[in-house]
Amino acid sequence: MAEINEKYSDSLRKRLKKWEEAGIRLYMDGTPTSSEYIEQKCVNEDTLYMPDYVTDKEGRIKEIRYDRISLN
DSSP, X not given: OHHHHHHHHHHHHHHHHHHHHTTOEEEETTEEOOHHHHHHHHHHSSSEEEEEXXXXXXXXXXXXXXXXXXXX
C-alpha cells in the first residue's frame, strides 16, 4: 500500500507543480493553498478530494479547486 501511495504522491506532486508554475491558482476546500499542502492532504488522509477545474472565457484553466467529498 505504501508503494501505491508513493507513486500517487509523485504523480500528483508533478502535476500540481506544473500547474502552479503555469500560474494556475490552487485551492483546497475554498482556501488558497500550495501544491505541497494539497499533496499532503490527498495522500495522507482517509478523506477523498475531487479537483474542479475552473476555466476562463477562452477555456483555459485558471483555478483548480480540491474539495472534500462526503460519501454520506
